[in-house]
Amino acid sequence: MAQVLDSVDRLQEYFLGVHERAVHHAPEVSEVLFRLAGPVVVYKDRDSVLQCGTYAGSLANVLTMEAGGRKFVFSYNHEEKVHRH
Numbered sequence: 001m002a003q004v005l006d007s008v009d010r011l012q013e014y015f016l017g018v019h020e021r022a023v024h025h026a027p028e029v030s031e032v033l034f035r036l037a038g039p040v041v042v043y044k045d046r047d048s049v050l051q052c053g054t055y056a057g058s059l060a061n062v063l064t065m066e067a068g069g070r071k072f073v074f075s076y077n078h079e080e081k082v083h084r085h
Helices: 008-025 027-043
Strands: 051-055 058-065 069-072
Touching: 008 027, 008 058, 027 058
Parallel strands: none
Antiparallel strands: 051 058, 058 069
16 A cells, blocks of 8 residues: 655655665665655655555555656666666
8 A cells, every 4th residue: 555755754764764775685776766865856746745655564665756747656676676877
């Protein structure tokens, strides 16, 4: 079930959680994460919400947002280690 990230504290909890999980098994994620955090906040459509997936009741590594009327979903493929700039 998706969780709405409706405050700066919730968004911080999400980004820090992704960063902490990435340190151990996907350090390249942190590099991309910090590049995306600002644009996610700045370019999110005002009438939309940020959502993240959950896993076992905790925030998971998938973030969904709308910008310019388009839906964007950010995730990391652990098997292929997809990493693009």
